[in-house]
Amino acid sequence: MKIEVDPERCAGSGMCALTDPAVFDQDEVDGTVVLLQPSPSGEHEKAAREAAHLCPAGAIRVLG
Amino acid sequence: MTETLYSELPTERSTLFDPPAELGLLRGTAPISRMTFPDGHAGWLVTSYELAREVHADRRFSSRAELQHSPRTVAGKPVTQRPPAKPGMFIGMDAPDHTRYRKLLTGQFTVRRMNQLMPRIEQIVADHLAAMRAAGSPVDLVANFALPVPSLVICEMLGVPYEERESFQKDTAKVLSLDSTFEEIMEAFERLEEFVLRLTQRKHVTPGDDMLTGLIATGELTDEEVANMGLLLLVAGHETTANMLGLGTLLLLQHPEQSAALRADPSLVDNAVEELMRYLSIIQFGTIRTALEDVEIGGVVVRAGESVSISVAAANRDPARFERPDEFDIHRPASGHLGFGHGVHQCLGQQLARIEMRVGFSALFREFPDLRLAVPAEEVRMRDDMAIYGVHELPVEFS
Numbered sequence: 001m002k003i004e005v006d007p008e009r010c011a012g013s014g015m016c017a018l019t020d021p022a023v024f025d026q027d028e029v030d031g032t033v034v035l036l037q038p039s040p041s042g043e044h045e046k047a048a049r050e051a052a053h054l055c056p057a058g059a060i061r062v063l064g
Numbered sequence: 065m066t067e068t069l070y071s072e073l074p075t076e077r078s079t080l081f082d083p084p085a086e087l088g089l090l091r092g093t094a095p096i097s098r099m100t101f102p103d104g105h106a107g108w109l110v111t112s113y114e115l116a117r118e119v120h121a122d123r124r125f126s127s128r129a130e131l132q133h134s135p136r137t138v139a140g141k142p143v144t145q146r147p148p149a150k151p152g153m154f155i156g157m158d159a160p161d162h163t164r165y166r167k168l169l170t171g172q173f174t175v176r177r178m179n180q181l182m183p184r185i186e187q188i189v190a191d192h193l194a195a196m197r198a199a200g201s202p203v204d205l206v207a208n209f210a211l212p213v214p215s216l217v218i219c220e221m222l223g224v225p226y227e228e229r230e231s232f233q234k235d236t237a238k239v240l241s242l243d244s245t246f247e248e249i250m251e252a253f254e255r256l257e258e259f260v261l262r263l264t265q266r267k268h269v270t271p272g273d274d275m276l277t278g279l280i281a282t283g284e285l286t287d288e289e290v291a292n293m294g295l296l297l298l299v300a301g302h303e304t305t306a307n308m309l310g311l312g313t314l315l316l317l318q319h320p321e322q323s324a325a326l327r328a329d330p331s332l333v334d335n336a337v338e339e340l341m342r343y344l345s346i347i348q349f350g351t352i353r354t355a356l357e358d359v360e361i362g363g364v365v366v367r368a369g370e371s372v373s374i375s376v377a378a379a380n381r382d383p384a385r386f387e388r389p390d391e392f393d394i395h396r397p398a399s400g401h402l403g404f405g406h407g408v409h410q411c412l413g414q415q416l417a418r419i420e421m422r423v424g425f426s427a428l429f430r431e432f433p434d435l436r437l438a439v440p441a442e443e444v445r446m447r448d449d450m451a452i453y454g455v456h457e458l459p460v461e462f463s
Contacts, residue, residue: 011166011170011407011408011409011410012166012167012170012171012173012174012412013404013410013411013412013414014173014174014175014178014414014415015410017174017175017176018175018415018418019399021175025176026170026171026174026175026176027171028171028174029171030167030168030170030171031167031170031171031172031173031174032167032170050399053400054399054400056120056121056405056406056407056408056410057121057407057408057410058121
């Protein structure tokens with residue numbers, strides 16, 4: 001599984017960092033998404049899918 | 065698909081906690097249906113979870129204030145079309161204006177920042193609970209806990225002197241009251257604008273370690289923009305969480321098995337807060353979006369210029385998304401609820417609200433294990449008369 005994020009689309013709601021802080025963080029200055037783990041595995045894979053679904057701005061894409 | 069012509073947005077709740085029953089019926093038959101707005105506009109009403117999410121996420125649906133038709137009346141009269149949002153009032157704007165303002169604030173509300181704020185919030189909660197105990201039983205939980213905690217937190221973050229809360233709390237209540245006339249709302253709003261503008265001007269002279277000072281320091285904003293952004297945060301920051309704390313406490317007291325479970329296992333609180341947000345949906349009239357072009361959605365075509373009233377309350381009770389939707393259950397998976405909205409306008413302060421509620425409910429039920437209502441539930445004054453639902457007072461007892 002691979003994840004892509006788009007900080008341009010991001011609205012900084014923090015849903016991803018709330019869902020799995022091991023995979024997602026937020027930029028210190030503007031709060032937009034920072035991807036810590038582009039290929040999460042195990043339980044983080046499930047959480048990353050959940051984060052992509054919850055993202056209000058459609059800024060997280062799950063590939064494969 | 066059948067088009068149901070609905071003449072107005074139903075607003076009368078079927079019980080203390082449930083949304084109007086008609087909305088549930090409509091969701092089952094016509095999740096997007098025609099609705100005539102009070103000003104005569106032929107728009108739409110959305111009641112299903114899936115369509116509510118879709119409209120919020122679709123950027124062809126605008127948040128611009130001047131395009132909106134309101135599903136509610138003010139003092140019995142329709143709201144005629146509103147002027148464009150004032151500079152800084154970004155909830156009534158689309159990209160790129162909305163994005164520019166919002167991005168100056170999002171860094172202040174990240175998950176990490178809010179976690180760092182937790183010790184201070186715990187302290188504020190502990191102080192108010194101690195004062196509530198000292199005041200003695202029975203006591204009004206709203207005046208002593210639910211309202212002052214989030215008010216003080218947002219005042220400290222923004223740099224608003226808490227001693228001046230009386231005026232802005234009163235004016236906020238006036239703006240949100242459904243009994244206020246249009247003129248009363250405008251006057252109260254002008255007083256609020258002036259209050260934050262004066263405060264912003266004072267920050268130039270005496271800067272603080274706070275968000276108003278931080279916004280001034282960006283050098284990108286006029287004082288009017290800073291003040292309007294601050295006003296948004298001030299109003300949104302205390303009324304919403306305050307009502308979740310008040311109404312949520314009433315709900316938990318009505319479900320003693322759930323509050324007992326929460327006391328026995330404090331780690332349940334994170335999910336309990338999500339379930340409270342789903343179940344209560346305190347934004348009574350939901351949200352509004354207006355189509356910028358013709359949009360095909362849910363088997364209908366919403367024409368450019370038509371407003372869509374989205375019932376967040378009905379969407380959060382959609383059986384297609386949540387099993388046994390009308391059951392309050394702090395154990396259920398409740399994430400994905402639309403209590404904070406969806407799309408790029410999703411609540412900016414949601415991570416703050418979560419921490420305030422998690423800390424607030426945990427401490428309240430831990431410190432007051434025998435908390436109970438001091439009056440029959442039917443006698444609690446509900447905020448049927450306010451745009452944000454909740455309780456006006458919550459008389460409670462403890463030993």
